[in-house]
Amino acid sequence: MSLKNLEEGAVVENAPCVISRRRKERGGFSYTLTDGEGEIEFESGSFFEYGQELMVSGSAYNDRGFMKLKVSSLEKTSGIYESVIGRVEANAKLFDVALLAEGSAVEKLKPKIEECARKLLGARKLGRHVLLRFHNDADGIAGALALTRVVRAYTSQQNSANYTPFDAMRDIGNLQGQKKPLVILLDFGCGIESAEGLSVLKASGAEVMIIDHHPNEGKAERNSHVLLSPWTVDSSAEASFYTAGYLAVEVARACGEDAASLAPIACAGDKSPILPVSDTEREVALVLDYMATYSGFGNKLDFYKNALENRELYASVLVQAREALDRISEDVQKNMKKKLEGAVSVYVVDTEKVKSREFPGKGKITTRGFELVGDAPAVVLGVWKNGLSFRINSGAVEKGVKADSIIASLKEEMGDFIEGGGGHARAASLRIKEGFVDSVVEKILEKVREASLE
Numbered sequence: 427m428s429l430k431n432l433e434e435g436a437v438v439e440n441a442p443c444v445i446s447r448r449r450k451e452r453g454g455f456s457y458t459l460t461d462g463e464g465e466i467e468f469e470s471g472s473f474f475e476y477g478q479e480l481m482v483s484g485s486a487y488n489d490r491g492f493m494k495l496k497v498s499s500l501e502k503t504s505g506i507y508e509s510v511i512g513r514v515e516a517n518a519k520l521f522d523v524a525l526l527a528e529g530s531a532v533e534k535l536k537p538k539i540e541e542c543a544r545k546l547l548g549a550r551k552l553g554r555h556v557l558l559r560f561h562n563d564a565d566g567i568a569g570a571l572a573l574t575r576v577v578r579a580y581t582s583q584q585n586s587a588n589y590t591p592f593d594a595m596r597d598i599g600n601l602q603g604q605k606k607p608l609v610i611l612l613d614f615g616c617g618i619e620s621a622e623g624l625s626v627l628k629a630s631g632a633e634v635m636i637i638d639h640h641p642n643e644g645k646a647e648r649n650s651h652v653l654l655s656p657w658t659v660d661s662s663a664e665a666s667f668y669t670a671g672y673l674a675v676e677v678a679r680a681c682g683e684d685a686a687s688l689a690p691i692a693c694a695g696d697k698s699p700i701l702p703v704s705d706t707e708r709e710v711a712l713v714l715d716y717m718a719t720y721s722g723f724g725n726k727l728d729f730y731k732n733a734l735e736n737r738e739l740y741a742s743v744l745v746q747a748r749e750a751l752d753r754i755s756e757d758v759q760k761n762m763k764k765k766l767e768g769a770v771s772v773y774v775v776d777t778e779k780v781k782s783r784e785f786p787g788k789g790k791i792t793t794r795g796f797e798l799v800g801d802a803p804a805v806v807l808g809v810w811k812n813g814l815s816f817r818i819n820s821g822a823v824e825k826g827v828k829a830d831s832i833i834a835s836l837k838e839e840m841g842d843f844i845e846g847g848g849g850h851a852r853a854a855s856l857r858i859k860e861g862f863v864d865s866v867v868e869k870i871l872e873k874v875r876e877a878s879l880e
């Protein structure tokens with residue numbers, strides 16, 4: 427018999443269920459039992475952990491208008507938690523709201539969005555331990571703000587686009603003792619350099635959800651349980667435009683949360699054109715990016731939430747961020763050289779000569795250059811002593827110049843100098859052995875010339 431809508435006097439016999447909530451009360455605890463179909467409270471002097479699996483017998487009684495269970499026998503058991511998770515997720519009530527963005531890709535993603543939503547609603551109902559790692563930029567932060575409207579999570583900032591074995595070991599250590607924890611990676615995890623760390627994490631028994639829009643070079647579906655990625659339904663360069671933060675917002679909306687206002691912030695942060703973005707939303711993205719640049723690994727999400735609510739802090743960060751961007755414009759202009767003239771032009775900015783502290787970082791300096799070159803098909807490379815950053819506009823992408831494919835062939839042809847890297851068709855970065863940046867740039871010029879001739 428299921429725990430759903432029990433009437434007074436109904437008898438429950440050996441029902442497999444789990445503890446999904448606990449409240450301290452005078453003389454003991456009040457617990458909520460869930461079997462995946464319904465739930466009911468009972469009182470007990472004994473202590474049980476969240477997720478404790480039990481075989482329960484008893485009868486329902488009315489306690490001042492609330493149906494509770496008078497327990498006659500209670501036995502600890504095992505092996506039922508996953509089936510309860512499955513039932514809770516299947517029974518979760520989703521909200522069928524129209525997607526904010528248009529396009530066939532996102533329509534095709536709807537089943538995955540719903541799968542993620544069911545998982546979050548199930549985790550909420552069962553009080554599961556959720557660890558949410560978000561990328562340290564406006565897209566990752568906006569998405570994390572959306573997901574935490576649905577479920578309480580331990581949030582932690584990830585200052586790299588790669589999930590390394592170090593990350594995995596640390597997470598596995600912190601998750602010790604948690605019953606079937608859910609780990610969500612937001613706006614990173616699909617790169618090839620995350621595959622090893624992810625496979626270790628998955629082997630630990632944690633359930634892994636990845637919401638990411640970076641090209642799925644690491645085949646993240648193999649090392650996760652749920653993958654929400656536009657690359658699974660669209661292989662064009664436009665797939666990246668469905669940013670992780672945007673997708674997370676759609677997940678929250680399918681859960682019934684009004685998170686729509688966070689989506690344009692995510693899009694502004696990653697320069698995605700899928701949604702209209704207002705000046706204010708662009709400002710919020712800038713503030714989040716600035717704060718994320720200056721804050722460390724492991725930072726919790728509340729830090730950003732509080733800053734957005736604190737008007738004085740917000741206004742002051744905005745002024746600083748804008749000044750920092752303005753300050754570099756002249757330097758960028760001075761240090762940007764046109765290296766290739768043709769169907770697709772290539773410009774190179776020496777970012778070491780641009781006076782900037784941590785913000786704007788190399789990527790944003792390159793973006794600044796990119797904003798200065800105009801609309802003709804162009805590639806901007808921001809270079810420094812051991813790396814470079816790509817920004818490529820639509821005109822160049824249409825002519826077949828894509829950063830992710832250039833990077834893939836560079837890794838093959840110059841594997842000895844390329845130490846890593848990845849990203850999108852329009853924006854990506856490379857780590858290069860010191861002393862070899864110039865030769866890599868030469869090779870890129872060659873590749874752009876070839877691609878734009880074809």
Ligand SMILES: [Mn+2]
Pocket residue numbers: 565566613639669670671696
């Ligand atoms: Mn992103």
